[in-house]
Amino acid sequence: MRPPLDRLRHALCFEILALVLIVPLGTIAFHMPAHDIGAVSLVGSAIATLWNILYNSGFDRVLHHRRGTTAKTLRLRLLHAVLFEAGLLALLMPFLAWYLDISLWQALVMDLSFAAFFLVYAFAFNWAYDLLFPLPDGQEA
Template identity: 65%
Template sequence: MRPPLDRLRHALSFEIIALFLIVPLGALAFDIPIYDIGIVGIVSATIATLWNIIYNFTFDVALKRLTATTLKTARVRVLHAVLFELGLLAVLMPYLAWYLDVSLWQAFVMDASFALFYIIYALGFNWAYDALFPLPEWKGAVVCE
């Protein structure tokens, strides 16, 4: 399993890169001032970073108990990304509605759009991260099977 500093590097680099992508894309897609999307992005990224650390640790513990390894297959990576985003969606939707002064339905549509982006982004980011920073227990295994 990954040590705490590696998990912190993972979580911070994930969120920083995502912010550079999602803020301009979100402002463009939803016709909302970049400042407001930026604030939403920063608050959301902060919450997501904390969720990321907790979720990934919990997921890895469960995966290791079930399979005796933390090496993820493509199917497990998809499940990992979808479950992460569903948990985050439940937390962020009320915040979006409040801060942007939109209905819960509008917040849901926005949050679902962001979640779709993040599912694809998380899948690619985590695959790349594991390839760049493989764990010793994976020696000889194919990280991208």
């Protein structure tokens, strides 16, 4: 399994790159000032970073317990990304509604838009991370 410092590097790299991409895209897509998108992105990033560490660790533990390995097939990677985004959606939607002073419906639409972006992003990032930072032979994530 990946050591805690590797998981921290993974989470921080994931969130920093996401912020670089999401602020300009969110500003354009939602017609909101960059400081509002930036603020919800920073808070969302902090929440997502903690969720990322907890979720990935838990997912790998469950996977190892049930299958005896943490190796992920394409299907498992898709499941991993979808479950991650569903959990994050539940955590972030109330914050978006409150901070941006929008309805829960509007927050849901915004959060689903972010989730669609991050679903693709998480899949690509995690695959690339595993390729760029492979574990030593014989070890699994």
